[in-house]
Amino acid sequence: MTTPDELARASAEAMWSGDAASKALGMRLVSVGPGTASLSMTVREDMINGWDLCHGGLIASLADSAFAFACNSHGTVTVASGFDVTLLESARLGDELLAVAVERARRGRSGLYDVTVTRSSDDTVIAEFRGRSRSTGDPIPG
Amino acid sequence: MTTPDELARASAEAMWSGDAASKALGMRLVSVGPGTASLSMTVREDMINGWDLCHGGLIASLADSAFAFACNSHGTVTVASGFDVTLLESARLGDELLAVAVERARRGRSGLYDVTVTRSSDDTVIAEFRGRSRSTGDPIPG
Amino acid sequence: MTTPDELARASAEAMWSGDAASKALGMRLVSVGPGTASLSMTVREDMINGWDLCHGGLIASLADSAFAFACNSHGTVTVASGFDVTLLESARLGDELLAVAVERARRGRSGLYDVTVTRSSDDTVIAEFRGRSRSTGDPIPG
Amino acid sequence: MTTPDELARASAEAMWSGDAASKALGMRLVSVGPGTASLSMTVREDMINGWDLCHGGLIASLADSAFAFACNSHGTVTVASGFDVTLLESARLGDELLAVAVERARRGRSGLYDVTVTRSSDDTVIAEFRGRSRSTGDPIPG
Numbered sequence: 001m002t003t004p005d006e007l008a009r010a011s012a013e014a015m016w017s018g019d020a021a022s023k024a025l026g027m028r029l030v031s032v033g034p035g036t037a038s039l040s041m042t043v044r045e046d047m048i049n050g051w052d053l054c055h056g057g058l059i060a061s062l063a064d065s066a067f068a069f070a071c072n073s074h075g076t077v078t079v080a081s082g083f084d085v086t087l088l089e090s091a092r093l094g095d096e097l098l099a100v101a102v103e104r105a106r107r108g109r110s111g112l113y114d115v116t117v118t119r120s121s122d123d124t125v126i127a128e129f130r131g132r133s134r135s136t137g138d139p140i141p142g
Numbered sequence: 143m144t145t146p147d148e149l150a151r152a153s154a155e156a157m158w159s160g161d162a163a164s165k166a167l168g169m170r171l172v173s174v175g176p177g178t179a180s181l182s183m184t185v186r187e188d189m190i191n192g193w194d195l196c197h198g199g200l201i202a203s204l205a206d207s208a209f210a211f212a213c214n215s216h217g218t219v220t221v222a223s224g225f226d227v228t229l230l231e232s233a234r235l236g237d238e239l240l241a242v243a244v245e246r247a248r249r250g251r252s253g254l255y256d257v258t259v260t261r262s263s264d265d266t267v268i269a270e271f272r273g274r275s276r277s278t279g280d281p282i283p284g
Numbered sequence: 285m286t287t288p289d290e291l292a293r294a295s296a297e298a299m300w301s302g303d304a305a306s307k308a309l310g311m312r313l314v315s316v317g318p319g320t321a322s323l324s325m326t327v328r329e330d331m332i333n334g335w336d337l338c339h340g341g342l343i344a345s346l347a348d349s350a351f352a353f354a355c356n357s358h359g360t361v362t363v364a365s366g367f368d369v370t371l372l373e374s375a376r377l378g379d380e381l382l383a384v385a386v387e388r389a390r391r392g393r394s395g396l397y398d399v400t401v402t403r404s405s406d407d408t409v410i411a412e413f414r415g416r417s418r419s420t421g422d423p424i425p426g
Numbered sequence: 427m428t429t430p431d432e433l434a435r436a437s438a439e440a441m442w443s444g445d446a447a448s449k450a451l452g453m454r455l456v457s458v459g460p461g462t463a464s465l466s467m468t469v470r471e472d473m474i475n476g477w478d479l480c481h482g483g484l485i486a487s488l489a490d491s492a493f494a495f496a497c498n499s500h501g502t503v504t505v506a507s508g509f510d511v512t513l514l515e516s517a518r519l520g521d522e523l524l525a526v527a528v529e530r531a532r533r534g535r536s537g538l539y540d541v542t543v544t545r546s547s548d549d550t551v552i553a554e555f556r557g558r559s560r561s562t563g564d565p566i567p568g
Contacts, residue, residue: 021197024189047166051221055207061202064198064202065197082226083227085224087222087223105514107515226510228414246412249372252507254370254412267389270396274370299477300476302476304473307472332447334441339487340490341447344483344509348481349481361477363479364482365513367510369508370507371507
């Protein structure tokens with residue numbers, strides 16, 4: 001019998017293998033479990049905007065990836081229907097960012113996930129993200 | 143004397159020159175004006191997620207860039223404090239996406255901008271984005 | 285045959301008759317059409333918060349009611365799954381507020397509606413609200 | 427010397443005395459502390475909408491009040507600049523709702539607060555609310 005932890009890991013492996021976007025952004029899958037996932041990303045030169053700061057959309061992309069792994073951890077194909085992000089601090093070239101996603105609620109096919117993005121060097125919270133998911137009902141192909 | 147249109151263009155040029163992130167994602171600055179900006183981006187192979195769809199965070203990144211150019215168009219350095227995005231349709235490899243940002247409100251140093259992301263081939267709305275900005279009060283260096 | 289306008293009016297009548305909350309807050313249904321609705325409310329003494337301003341939740345309630353009439357205007361029972369509101373200006377005792385809801389998108393059973401709340405005396409925008417709806421699929425009882 | 431707890435209680439007393447709106451909705455101030463507040467409200471007949479459910483705007487109003495007491499607990503007049511709410515479950519006539527607000531972040535004059543609204547009888551989460559605050563910098567009059 002598959003445990004919830006095994007299911008989360010199998011789902012993450014299936015997703016990660018095809019996730020060219022997260023890989024191209026240099027993200028690393030740190031951990032995954034039932035309703036949760038952690039990913040990290042280091043701010044590169046090609047992530048800097050016109051004000052010498054990390055592009056806010058890319059901080060949101062890191063959080064969105066953590067959200068995706070968390071909401072798919074139950075073994076059912078689940079997509080984002082939207083999210084809200086509050087940008088609390090700027091991130092800069094070389095900063096390592098860690099996004100930790102946790103499940104707040106699931107009701108029928110809808111889910112709500114909170115993702116906190118911190119700077120690893122000093123644990124400063126960079127962004128708070130809240131994602132809304134919708135399950136398709138289809139099992140994740142193994 | 144500088145017109146609002148000239149100011150918007152000068153601000154966009156100053157931002158664009160340093161915006162490595164938007165360039166690395168292949169974005170093109172289509173137009174800019176007082177309180178508005180349009181950018182396009184074509185979905186590449188390195189933007190695809192584990193479900194063979196464009197990563198939602200990158201759709202948000204395109205909208206976030208359009209928002210940034212719109213909220214900086216008045217000549218004052220302005221940063222995003224957050225945004226909400228609703229993902230209405232998936233985007234796929236090869237889709238050309240167009241993000242059009244318009245100003246909804248400015249009050250003191252705060253601003254609110256709506257960005258609609260459409261697929262250029264058929265004008266389908268892919269995402270609706272609402273950005274919250276905060277001006278620093280500093281003029282954009284020329 | 286029922287026109288979309290007739291359907292919107294019939295749906296609004298069915299909802300309004302049971303909407304004790306909107307009536308208790310003194311709301312008036314100004315107009316309704318396919319995907320749109322306008323409601324007004326005057327700020328009363330029992331709507332004032334500790335800073336002598338209209339309680340933000342009640343401004344959101346007015347917008348939420350306009351959103352509800354708009355998203356139910358197609359004749360199918362539809363409920364709010366959430367909303368985001370930006371409070372741009374304070375409202376004060378005696379202010380008449382007008383909320384105008386318009387449909388931004390509908391996809392399957394999901395919908396997105398924008399509501400702008402203005403002060404009637406000078407058309408100042410008080411709040412911008414964005415509502416997310418979910419249809420049950422059941423027809424509104426006549 | 428005033429402790430943070432005493433400051434939170436003094437701020438809450440000053441706000442509550444003038445908060446006609448929260449009182450008119452039958453809210454009760456359960457507790458308050460530095461960065462946190464709990465309020466309860468029972469769903470009355472005049473809070474029911476056209477679908478025999480508690481009006482979503484009034485659930486948001488309860489959360490908004492808890493948010494207001496939490497973000498003013500540090501002794502500085504602070505107002506809401508906006509909020510997002512996800513409505514997870516319906517509330518019905520007679521339900522007692524409890525809103526618990528906690529501080530997620532404060533940066534300069536900006537703050538972020540999460541409010542969870544539960545039904546007291548069975549601890550079901552009814553709504554998740556996230557509020558954005560802005561301090562005026564003025565001390566709360568004693």
